[in-house]
Structures are given as C-alpha cells and as structure tokens.
Amino acid sequence: MAPPLIAPSLLAADFARLGEEVETVAAAGADWLHLDIMDGHFVPNISFGPVVVKALRKRAAIPFDVHLMIAPADPYLAAFAEAGADWISLHPEAGPHLHRSLQTIRALGKKAGVVLNPATPVESVAHVLDLTDLILVMSVNPGFGGQSFLDSQLPKIAALRRMIDASGRDIRLQVDGGVTAATAPRCIAAGADVLVAGTAVFGQKDYAAAIAAIRGAPA
Numbered sequence: 154m155a156p157p158l159i160a161p162s163l164l165a166a167d168f169a170r171l172g173e174e175v176e177t178v179a180a181a182g183a184d185w186l187h188l189d190i191m192d193g194h195f196v197p198n199i200s201f202g203p204v205v206v207k208a209l210r211k212r213a214a215i216p217f218d219v220h221l222m223i224a225p226a227d228p229y230l231a232a233f234a235e236a237g238a239d240w241i242s243l244h245p246e247a248g249p250h251l252h253r254s255l256q257t258i259r260a261l262g263k264k265a266g267v268v269l270n271p272a273t274p275v276e277s278v279a280h281v282l283d284l285t286d287l288i289l290v291m292s293v294n295p296g297f298g299g300q301s302f303l304d305s306q307l308p309k310i311a312a313l314r315r316m317i318d319a320s321g322r323d324i325r326l327q328v329d330g331g332v333t334a335a336t337a338p339r340c341i342a343a344g345a346d347v348l349v350a351g352t353a354v355f356g357q358k359d360y361a362a363a364i365a366a367i368r369g370a371p372a
C-alpha cells in the first residue's frame with residue numbers, strides 16, 4: 154500500500170509569518186497544503202479568505218486543498234478557484250444542493266470534495282460519488298485545531314473505503330482533526346489515503362520529521 158499523502162493544515166501555523174511557513178512546510182515534504190476557511194457562522198471561528206489563499210499561492214507549488222467551513226459556500230466557489238485552490242471541499246450542510254455545488258467546482262476546473270462532520274452519515278455522499286474527487290472525514294468537530302481525535306469516526310472511514318472501492322472510482326479518502334503520529338496508523342488501517350495535520354506539524358520544531366512520523370516513514 155502506498156504511504157498516505159500528508160496535508161499540513163495552515164491553521165496551526167504562525168499567522169504573522171504565513172508565507173514563510175508555506176515555503177518551509179513545502180520544503181519539508183508536505184504533499185498538499187490544507188487551508189481551513191471559517192466564517193464564524195457555519196463554525197464558531199473565523200480564519201481567512203480567498204485574498205490570503207491567493208497571496209500564499211505564489212509561495213509553493215504543492216496542491217492547495219481548501220476546506221470550506223462557510224455557509225452558504227456556493228457564492229464563494231469561484232473566488233477560491235481563482236485564488237489558486239486545486240481541491241475545494243464543502244460540507245453537505247453548507248447549502249441546499251450538494252450535487253449542484255460539486256458540479257460548480259468541477260466546472261471551475263477544480264477537484265471537488267465532500268466533508269462529513271462527526272454526526273454526518275456516509276449516506277450523505279453515496280449518491281454524488283460521480284461528482285466527488287475526495288471525501289473528508291472530520292475526526293473532530295470543525296472550527297478549531299488542537300482537538301482530540303474521535304475514535305468513533307474509524308468505522309466511518311472503513312465504511313467509506315468500502316464504498317469507494319465498490320464504486321471503482323478514483324476518490325481520495327481524507328481524515329482531518331487530531332491526526333498525529335499516534336492516531337495516523339489507525340486512519341491508514343481504516344483506509345484513509347490523505348491525512349491532514351495541523352498541530353502535529355506546525356506545532357513541532359522539525360516539520361520534516363513531523364511529516365515523516367505521521368506518514369509512517371523515517372525522517
């Protein structure tokens with residue numbers, strides 16, 4: 154089995170030095186950069202918007218993985234695409250027409266993702282797999298970094314792995330929240346192939362060693 158891709162979450166970076174942080178984590182071996190967009194409405198926290206994504210886009214060549222925690226999301230999809238997002242993921246609860254939102258992301262030429270909150274069932278994505286490039290399982294309640302991994306989400310990851318494999322489609326299975334070198338092996342065993350980690354990368358001194366530890370490879 155190929156090692157998982159690691160997508161460090163910028164939420165845990167030093168916001169006073171964001172450009173430098175992006176360059177450093179890309180050079181340290183990050184496969185993707187995860188960018189958490191929070192509106193203080195869909196989740197009880199505010200982060201940053203497309204202007205910041207666009208400014209950071211120049212600082213690294215790795216794919217930008219934008220996790221939208223905003224509602225409504227539809228009016229902002231084009232802005233994030235234009236800002237340089239490669240992957241755009243949204244929650245089914247962020248709008249009335251998930252199918253249409255995914256169509257919009259694909260029409261913008263971007264990869265489309267569906268994010269499942271801890272209480273959101275796998276059935277929410279079952280009928281839009283043809284428009285889905287990535288399924289993200291939240292292993293914490295969205296809104297904040299540094300929370301503890303919810304083991305209750307492991308059976309969901311395994312169920313989605315079975316669903317994806319049965320579909321025969323090329324869909325990434327990502328996990329976000331409380332992922333560390335200790336919890337990553339359980340995510341990988343359940344079938345995840347992209348791991349988001351904020352605190353476990355940006356909270357460490359040596360980003361390369363932290364990424365390698367989560368990936369399961371020696372630094």
Ligand SMILES: O=C(CO)[C@H](O)[C@H](O)COP(=O)(O)O
Nearest residue numbers: 295296298299330331351352
């Ligand atoms: O979507 C998120 C929170 O809503 C973040 O991506 C997530 O919390 C990453 O932080 P950590 O690895 O520290 O848990």
Ligand SMILES: [Fe+2]
Nearest residue numbers: 162189220329
């Ligand atoms: Fe996230």
